[in-house]
Amino acid sequence: MADSSCLLEWHPYAKDRTMGLNHQLASLSCALAEAHHLGRTLVLPPSMCLFGLHTERWSGSDAPGGRCVPMGDLFDLELLSRLVPVVLGPIENRTSPQQLRGAVDVQRGLKSAEVASQHPCARAPVVRRRVDNFWFTMCSKRIADSDSIMGALHAALGSPPSAKRREPGTVGVPSLDPSAGSRTPPPPPLPRPLNVLLRSGLFYSQRIKRAVRAVQRSIGGASGRWDPADSDSLRALSREYYSVHVRRSDKLTACDVRQQQAEQRSRGQLDYVEPPKDVKVVGECKVRDQLTRPEGLRHALSLWFPEQSRVYIGSTERPDFFAPLRSSFRLYFAEDFGRALANVSNNYELYAVETLLFFGSSGTVETLGYAASWVQDACFPAARLRAESRSGRRAARMLPRHANGSGGVRVECVDRFGLVANGVRYGPACVDNPPCGKAMPPSPLRVLELEALLARRELDLTRYKNRLREQEMAATLAQREAAASEGSRWRRIGGGEEQPAPSTR
Structure with a gap:
């Protein structure tokens, strides 16, 4: 101490x-x-x-x-x-x-x-x-x-000894000698990402955590409580909603050279706005803009989320921007929970609330690829369940257990779907994250679309084969007609054939 x-x-x-x-x-x-x-x-x-x-x-x-x-x-x-x-x-x-x-x-x-x-x-x-x-x-x-504090956190979370940094010579090495037997490699050590202590949400204020639980109750229609005697209780809470982080404002302006220079000029930092020299950068802005608009989002989310799923969206855009998505999903925004978020007074507190909502969801989607790895790192309290799932060592049913709260971390409930520590739920989004882990089946609508696409391709293939067969038959017929035409120039004499005399012309 x-x-x-x-x-x-x-x-x-x-x-x-x-x-x-x-x-x-x-x-x-x-x-x-x-x-x-x-x-x-x-x-x-x-x-x-x-x-x-x-x-x-x-x-x-x-x-x-x-x-x-x-x-x-x-x-x-x-x-x-x-x-x-x-x-x-x-x-x-x-x-x-x-x-x-x-x-x-x-x-x-x-x-x-x-x-x-x-x-x-x-x-x-x-x-x-x-x-x-x-x-x-x-x-x-x-x-x-930063290694010592991550080791202490994994110990407080009840992670197995494999969470510790592996000592030299402990890695199992398969032997080519049958008499020597084989050594099963131990499970890989759990990750120790940098600079994630506060990003994990374990130590957010109780006021922020209460707001998160209130929003989760409203979205999922669940009680917001977990029963330590029922290891499926976390699943019952977590399966109710998915989450999406749509980041547009600063990421669109940051990559657009013209917009950057216009802002610099408005602040008196630039006298003349030069035309963009990097057309590729401006093109990248257009792609980002298209992919994060409602139609682009609908196309992407339909790959993972079932039709009419509950989806919480965290974004700098206002809710009406996403109105076209309401025909496909049941959308929720911070603005829908004024009572639960009455004590959230600024955007940083709101971002803290939304981060914990992402952690507790059944699956989460980030706007940018590198940000997805940030979320996974911040979800390190669930790293043990993630490692067990990937290594095939994860039990089909894990009994809840409790920690003594050592080191400022108390594990209140854990099962195969996630865990609750310090009042924060780390759900399937932190364990398997179905959109990235490919564990979630496509929605029924997407299945029908894929089946229709395969049927069209099969029909096109059949038509192509028929055209090839028709072309082959036409070529064979043409060869036969040419042979018959050539044969008419021969004269038959007494059952034999004789080449006609050459023309005197």
């Missing part, structure tokens, strides 16, 4: 402070990872500010860039402190002037293990790490250690 008088501060938080929520969660997760490795209390920034483009949708947001959210509104700091003790800055309020003057400023490239050995708490009560780049890059570059 970390000593409350042994502090770690990363500074400055200026570059990350107004980035998107996922970006800031990744950066803060990296700082928390190093604090866990060092056994120190992390001094957190007191608030995070909203990125300008992320203040436009949800009512309650102020002017772009002018809204800052207290950390205590987004996170359950008391629960988080059971894993990594945290206090809110500034650090001047947490230590004496004498201790602050004696604070150790670690070198920028000094790794966590070196900080621990060179600056123990007994000699350096306050350690400060200056990070001029984005904070999450410290873990990406392996300067800050």
